[in-house]
Each structure stands twice: as structure tokens, then as C-alpha cells.
Amino acid sequence: MEDRLVTISEVLDLLNDEKEERELSYEQRMAQSHAETFAKLPVKKEKKLIKELVKFERIDLAHAIKIADILPDHPDDLRAIFAKDRFDLEPEEIEQVLEIIAKLK
Numbered sequence: 001m002e003d004r005l006v007t008i009s010e011v012l013d014l015l016n017d018e019k020e021e022r023e024l025s026y027e028q029r030m031a032q033s034h035a036e037t038f039a040k041l042p043v044k045k046e047k048k049l050i051k052e053l054v055k056f057e058r059i060d061l062a063h064a065i066k067i068a069d070i071l072p073d074h075p076d077d078l079r080a081i082f083a084k085d086r087f088d089l090e091p092e093e094i095e096q097v098l099e100i101i102a103k104l105k
Contacts, residue, residue, distance in 0.1 A: 006065070007039075008038050013043055019032070041068065049068045050068050053097065059097075079094070
């Protein structure tokens, strides 16, 4: 089994597929409930958003997935995603990212 980063919407799809084949465990049902509550975009739109975000030099896949899960609509919310890193996005980059998010919502 391989490890890979997935969005909340992908988790929901994976758990829904698994539910069709067998009964989910308690933990899986809780994860499914959480994903149903917090998934904001369909997987197809999230993948498109992530593809657009990783084109930015400073946004890697992990950050792109976090942005797709949260869908920040304010510069401060976007900056918070990068708070633990040693860099911050430039104001122009922040504006471009927020425009991309708004367009795909």
C-alpha cells in the first residue's frame, strides 16, 4: 500500500466506495461523517484547483491540498496555512491564489 496525500473530498469518495463493498468500522464511519461535514468541493474541482496552485513556485502539493480543503477567502487565512514555514507568499501571489479559489468555488 502506498502513502499519498488526499483531500477531504477524496477521503469521502474512498470511504463511500468502501462502504459499497463492506460495512465500515467505527473509525471509518466517523471519518466519513467528518468528510461529509467539511468537504467543500467535488473531487474534480479540487484536482483542478490543486493543479493550478502547484504552478506557483512556493506552493507544493501539501500546501495545495490544504488550501483546497480550507478554501480560504481572506489573505490572513491563506497566510495562516504558511505560518509554520520560513517564507510567506508575496502579496501578488496571495491575490492570485484567492482569485483562483473564487473562480473555482
